[in-house]
Amino acid sequence: MPTFPRGTRLLSSELDRERVYVSALYERLDALKAEARERLTAVRRETVGGNHQSRSERDAYARLYEDTLAQLGEVDDRLAFGRLELEEHDETTSPAALTAVGDGSRHDDGAYRYIGRIGLRDTEHHPILLDWRVPGASAFYQATAATPMGARARRHLTLEGRRVTRIEDEVFDPTLLDRDDVQLQGEGALMAALTAQRTGRMTDIVATIQGEQDRIIRSALDGVLVVQGGPGTGKTAVALHRAAYLLYSHRERLRGSGVLVVGPSRSFLRYIEQVLPSLGESGVVLSSLGGLYPGLEATRDDVPDVAALKGSSRMGDLLKRAVRSRQIVPTEPSEIDVDGERMLVQPSLVAEAMRRAQERGKPHNEGRVTFNKNALAALTRQLVHQLRDRGTTVDDSDEAVLREDIRQSYDVRVLLNTAWLPLTPQKLLEDLYARPNWLASITAQWSPAERALLRRERGAEMTISDVPLLDEAAELLGEFDTAVDADKRARKAQQKRDIENAERAIENMQVEGMVTASDIAGNFAERAASMTTAERASGDRTWAYGHVVVDEAQELSPMQWRLLARRCPLRSFTVVGDIAQASSPAAATSWDRALQSLLGRRRGGATLGGSWRLEELTVNYRTPTQIVEYAERAARANGLDITPSRSVRSSEWPVREVAAGSDVVAATVEAVAVDRAIDSTGTLAVIAPDELVPALLAALLERFPGEAAPGTASLTAPISVLSPATSKGLEFDAVVVTAPTRILDLSIRGNASLYVAMTRPTQRLTVVS
Numbered sequence: 001m002p003t004f005p006r007g008t009r010l011l012s013s014e015l016d017r018e019r020v021y022v023s024a025l026y027e028r029l030d031a032l033k034a035e036a037r038e039r040l041t042a043v044r045r046e047t048v049g050g051n052h053q054s055r056s057e058r059d060a061y062a063r064l065y066e067d068t069l070a071q072l073g074e075v076d077d078r079l080a081f082g083r084l085e086l087e088e089h090d091e092t093t094s095p096a097a098l099t100a101v102g103d104g105s106r107h108d109d110g111a112y113r114y115i116g117r118i119g120l121r122d123t124e125h126h127p128i129l130l131d132w133r134v135p136g137a138s139a140f141y142q143a144t145a146a147t148p149m150g151a152r153a154r155r156h157l158t159l160e161g162r163r164v165t166r167i168e169d170e171v172f173d174p175t176l177l178d179r180d181d182v183q184l185q186g187e188g189a190l191m192a193a194l195t196a197q198r199t200g201r202m203t204d205i206v207a208t209i210q211g212e213q214d215r216i217i218r219s220a221l222d223g224v225l226v227v228q229g230g231p232g233t234g235k236t237a238v239a240l241h242r243a244a245y246l247l248y249s250h251r252e253r254l255r256g257s258g259v260l261v262v263g264p265s266r267s268f269l270r271y272i273e274q275v276l277p278s279l280g281e282s283g284v285v286l287s288s289l290g291g292l293y294p295g296l297e298a299t300r301d302d303v304p305d306v307a308a309l310k311g312s313s314r315m316g317d318l319l320k321r322a323v324r325s326r327q328i329v330p331t332e333p334s335e336i337d338v339d340g341e342r343m344l345v346q347p348s349l350v351a352e353a354m355r356r357a358q359e360r361g362k363p364h365n366e367g368r369v370t371f372n373k374n375a376l377a378a379l380t381r382q383l384v385h386q387l388r389d390r391g392t393t394v395d396d397s398d399e400a401v402l403r404e405d406i407r408q409s410y411d412v413r414v415l416l417n418t419a420w421l422p423l424t425p426q427k428l429l430e431d432l433y434a435r436p437n438w439l440a441s442i443t444a445q446w447s448p449a450e451r452a453l454l455r456r457e458r459g460a461e462m463t464i465s466d467v468p469l470l471d472e473a474a475e476l477l478g479e480f481d482t483a484v485d486a487d488k489r490a491r492k493a494q495q496k497r498d499i500e501n502a503e504r505a506i507e508n509m510q511v512e513g514m515v516t517a518s519d520i521a522g523n524f525a526e527r528a529a530s531m532t533t534a535e536r537a538s539g540d541r542t543w544a545y546g547h548v549v550v551d552e553a554q555e556l557s558p559m560q561w562r563l564l565a566r567r568c569p570l571r572s573f574t575v576v577g578d579i580a581q582a583s584s585p586a587a588a589t590s591w592d593r594a595l596q597s598l599l600g601r602r603r604g605g606a607t608l609g610g611s612w613r614l615e616e617l618t619v620n621y622r623t624p625t626q627i628v629e630y631a632e633r634a635a636r637a638n639g640l641d642i643t644p645s646r647s648v649r650s651s652e653w654p655v656r657e658v659a660a661g662s663d664v665v666a667a668t669v670e671a672v673a674v675d676r677a678i679d680s681t682g683t684l685a686v687i688a689p690d691e692l693v694p695a696l697l698a699a700l701l702e703r704f705p706g707e708a709a710p711g712t713a714s715l716t717a718p719i720s721v722l723s724p725a726t727s728k729g730l731e732f733d734a735v736v737v738t739a740p741t742r743i744l745d746l747s748i749r750g751n752a753s754l755y756v757a758m759t760r761p762t763q764r765l766t767v768v769s
C-alpha cells in the first residue's frame, strides 16, 4: 500500500506542493480501490452453498464492495478541488496535510483542510480529504472576508486529469496579503466553469458552489423549502446538489425511503441525469411529470384549455363523485335465482349493505369487499327466513351451505356487480371522457362547453395531464386485485426477515468502519427484492419517499401537486422554480397559490397542514449581461412581471436581430449558418413555435446533414430544434429564437414562453422575426 508523503522535501512553488499533495490523494484512492477489489474477489471466491442467511450475507458483501468500487470510480475526475487555510488545527486537519504542503519555515501556525468529492483518511486514519458535504467543508463555500468562519484563506485547485494545473487563492485575513506566494485570482475557477462550452448534459458545480447556493443546499431536511430565482441562477444545480447533500447527511432516514427528483420532461431528465452519479449518488428516482404513474410514460399533453381544466382541483371533486356514482342502488326490486330457489331482492337490502360499507371510508375496490360481505349475509338471512316461512328446518350447518349457494349464484353476482363493480383507474377515466351522459349527470354545475373539453374516445393515448388524474383515481379506487395486496405484504415480511438476518450478520462479522448497520441491512433488503431502493420506489405508486425535489415547479397544476403530496406524506420538499417563467396552462401565479394543493387549503389566512420557507437566488450564472438585459426588456414590454437577476459576466457577442422576410424557415437556417461560422464546435438550439419545428428540422438537416436533431430526441446533437416548452431548464452555447410574435400569440402564456426561450444561451442569442 502506498504511504502518504511526509515530509521534508523542499518544494519550489505552491503549485508543486499541491501537485504532490493531490497525487498522494490519488495514490490513496487507488489503494482503497485495490483493497475493495481484493475483498470482492475474496467474497466471490467463497464456496457457493450454505443456507439462505449465509448466501445473502455473501451477496450483501459482494454488493457492498461493488458499490464501493463504483463510488471510488466516480470520483476520479476532480477528486480534490479546494483547500481552506484555518486559524487553528482541529480534528478535520491532519499532520499529513500540514507536512505535505509545509516547508518547515512557514504555515506551521495554520492548518489545512482539503475539500473534495469524497472523504479520505490516510493509513493512520488522519483525514486527508474532506467530503464537500460534511459540516467542516461549508466554510469553503461560505467564508467571506466579513465572515471568515475561522478560515484565513481559500484555495481553488483546478485539475486536468490527475494533475493540478492552476491554483487560485482568496485571502480573508488581511495580514496574509503581504505573503509573496499567494496568488489572488478571485473567481477564476467559477468563470472558467461558466464560459466552458456546453455538451448538452449538465455537469456538477461542486467545486464552485457559491455562498448563497451553499446555504440552500445545506438547509434543513424537514418542511417545504421553496427556491425562487430567475433563469440561470443555478436553481437546478442547487436542487441536485441538495439531493446529494441530503442523501449523504441523512443517510439513515433517506436510504430506505429514497429521494424523488421531478423534472418537466424526459429531455430535461436526460440533461440532468449525469449530475447525481457524478456526485456519488445513485439511489435517486428521476421522473418526468408524465412518468409519475408507474407503468405509464406520457409524453404528450392536451391542448391548453383541456390541460387547464384537467389540472384544476375541480377534477379531484369530479373523480370523487364519479367513483361514488359507480356505487348504484337499483331502482326496482330484482328477482333472482339461487340454485332453483326464487328470491325477490328489495333495493333497500342493497342500499343498507352499501351504506354500511361506505361508512368505513375505504377506497372503492376495497369497500366492495365489505359491501359484498354485507350483501351476502343479508341475502342469506332473507333466504333462511324464506325457507323457514315455508316450514323447512334450517340449522347452522345448512346456513353455511346456503351462503355458499348464494355466493355461487350467477344472478347474485350480476346483482352485486351492477351495484358495485370493481374498477381500474384507466377504465374510470376512459368512461368519464367517453360517456357524455354519465359525465353530465355528475357535473350539474359545469357548462356544456366545459364538459365538451373532456370528451374523448376510448383507447386514446393518456396525456401528461391524465397522469395525476389516474393517480387520484387509483387512490380513490384502491387495489383492484386484493391478491396484489397480499403479495405486497408477503414481500415486505420477507424484507423484514432479511433485515433481521443482516443485523445478526453485523454482530458476527467485524466490519466496523467500512459499513454501518443500515448499509448492510439496506443491502440485504435490496437483495431480497433483487432491486435497489430506487427501482422498488419507482414501480410502486404507494411508495412514501423521504424527500421530493421538484424542478421547474412553477409549471405544476393543483392536481400534480396533489399527486406529489401523496408521494411524500411527511411533506419534506425542495421546490425550485421561477414564477415568472410559468407557461403551462394550469400553473399558478404565486408560490402561495401553487402550494395550497400541497399543504392544504388556506382558511382565515393560515395554510392548513404546514407552511413553507422561501430562499431566493439572484445571480445569473448562465447568461451574459447583454442577453439578460435584452430578454428582461422584452419580457417587461410583453407584460411579464419578472424578478431581475444580476449576470456575473458579459460576452463579446451582441444580441443579433434578423428580419425574416417572407420565408422564416430560410432566414432561420441562414442565422444558424452565421452562428456556426463563429463557432461550429459548440451546441446550438433553434427554439420555435411547435408548428414550425418539423419544417425547420427538415431544412436544417438539408443544410447541415447529420447535425440537427429534434430537442426531445437528443440534446447532444450540435443543432437541436425545439419548442419553448421543451427548452425549459436547458441551456446551449448559442440560441436562435424564431418567430417570437408567433410564440407570444400561440401559447396561453406566450410572454413567459418567449422569456424562457431567450434565456437559454450561455454565449450568443439571435432573434429571427
Ligand SMILES: Nc1ncnc2c1ncn2[C@@H]1O[C@H](COP(=O)(O)OP(=O)(O)OP(=O)(O)O)[C@@H](O)[C@H]1O
Binding pocket: 190, 193, 194, 203, 204, 205, 208, 209, 210, 213, 229, 230, 231, 232, 233, 234, 235, 236, 237, 238, 578, 621, 622, 728, 729, 730, 731, 759
Ligand atoms: N456555482 C456555480 N458554479 C458553476 N456553474 C454554475 C454555478 N451555479 C450555476 N452554474 C451554472 O449556471 C447554469 C445555470 O444553472 P441552472 O440550469 O441550475 O439554472 P436555473 O436557475 O435552473 O435556470 P432556469 O430557470 O433557466 O432553468 C448551469 O450551467 C450551471 O451549471
